Amino acid sequence: MQSIVAHRYWGAPGGGQLVCASAAIALDKAGLKPILTGTFKFDPAKYVDWYGIDISRYEVRTLMPVNIKAFGLWTRLYMWRPAKEVLDRFSVKVLFIDDETYKPLVKYRSRGLKIIEYIHFPLEVVVDPRFRGSGLAYGEDPYIMERYGRFPMNVYWGVFTRLLPRYLRENPFRDADLVLTNSKWTAGVARMVYGEEPVVLNPPIPPNMSVLGSVRGFGERGNLVVMLGRFSEEKRYHWVVSELMPSLIKEVPGVKLIIFGGATTRTQLSYVNRVVDLARRSGLNVKVVSEGSVLSELDSEHQVYLRLNAPRAEINEVMDEARAFLHATINEHWGIAVAEAMARGLPVVVHKSGGAWSDLAMNGEVGLGYENTDEAIEALAKLMTDAKAWSNYSMKSLGRVRDITFDKFVERLAELVRKIL
Template structure:
């Protein structure tokens, strides 16, 4: 079987890129011929370093340029390389993880292929005729795009995307998936049907710890991982959480590890440093930008708590990686990280404000028994989302679909 895996922007180590690469490798592992489409040229070999995925064996079709900006606009044009490739490749199956696919759907009758859509976040929630709330009511979007000119930037991309909206995904695709129960609930509100929940896998280069370092050998460190950007809310942690936390655990340190590949992210990095100074916690905060993978691993294995501050995070790759190292996690009570990783409190601790976050973190820093319990729960949860388990489940689903 020939499979075309489409994705809008492959050139970063994000959750969407992990999922697209995982589907490509899973289909290949199942014995299918796989090709990829991308809106722009990207570093294919980088996937080995980022996720432990070798994508160099796949033929890649992309537009003949490289772009490091306007990524959200590229979503609206993700169908362009796919539409160009389909008549030549004649795939049996097309994997899609964006909703701007009307031109692709129109080709299905002519070429007879089937389609799978994987939904990371249904933007129809906040824009278009089916919207159920304003994008400004979504904390994730408001945090990132709420100020001028970013609000205009977002609205322009959503307007363009609506021109190519495929409509109800359940009417045009053979299989519709979502990355979490939280995302699936939103899809149900919009389209009236519940997609199949298939959680993203752990990257193949992330090993689930067999015997994580015990509580007594760890330091009073709270670690956060993710690119330096506003929606990660490092500014909130430094200015609101840490001043309260140092009163409970004076020697605590916050270690933030993230990338600064753009000018806005570098500016946010500098802003976070300045906030640490103004908040009086500069000596308790360590910021590591563009750190190598072993530095992140050492931090995860030395810390006692993993903190995630993003509101309405659609999934949370960094949360899953921390859990694989046996770290208890504290996440905001929203999004897929809460519903499917912390399992609404069964596996990790949650919060809605700074005081609740401090109480949860302080408990894990000081109570060895509670720490051990949540460490065990983290490991049990991620064993169900290993890459091998992901391949097994996908094989079962595709077999039923075909």
């Protein structure tokens, strides 16, 4: 028997790509050899480098014979086409898809096809006027507005939303046989939209990122706070350098902040410059370490370091020297960067919202949370100065991520697939 794993863009590492590659392994384990479908051509061999997952043995069908980095939003509208071609040619038992735009494929259920939808975040919240005021809609969500709020990208967004109803399935609980999502928080948002909650299946820690068995102790670490994620508005690095760090330095003299982030686009580099400017206006000395350079020993002059496009080995090394991981995004759907820090045994401080709070920090049981600047400073200062508290939260970080390893994801998904066959 065969299956399909449909993802709109396989050609770059990200949370969706990790989930779909893991799903392919799970379907194979369940006896359903997967065919990978997508919009643009990609190199499956790269998944070994990115995640330690080998999907190169699976057949690939794409709409376009080239890899294009542009038009990422519009790939949602056409990702169903190569999947349809496979369904028309082969006997496919299961379709795993992590997007909502599969309306033309629902009819194949009458032929025995089982559809599994994985919801990263309900798209309807962003585009449907009914959900204005939620803080997640177009015009309210900072990530959406950063990318699509100004000309000409607002026109690009407008065309997308006008075409979307042609391909958007109506309700996953009617149009799919199994509905999954990444966190309890996202499940709650889905309930608001559809009236039912999906099954929560947390994304896995990739197999090339081992969960440490033991970590350096509190006394072997410095007063370092680490952040990780691409340089963009929703990561709120601007808030960290302008409001949090100036006050944290007063509470914990000598504390330093290191932000690891991807910065390859014009928008991302512009945001880097904004963060540098805000840090300096706040009286902080900031150093930018670009790709190709190495973040050497920290000096007494700088309080903030922005490390662009760093390799994973360097990120891990610094995490092993730090005392806290800070995540500033509000309403983060999952938080893979938080999970990666926890796998290094770092205590985490996250905003009291989103999946990072509900499923990783476990509402305060595993990690520390905050709702405002003062609470964030208090949590970080605690981890910088209280060895007992640090050891407690470090141990809890490791314990939590051992429940979301790659092997456990594969076993759980394979089990869920067998139940719907």
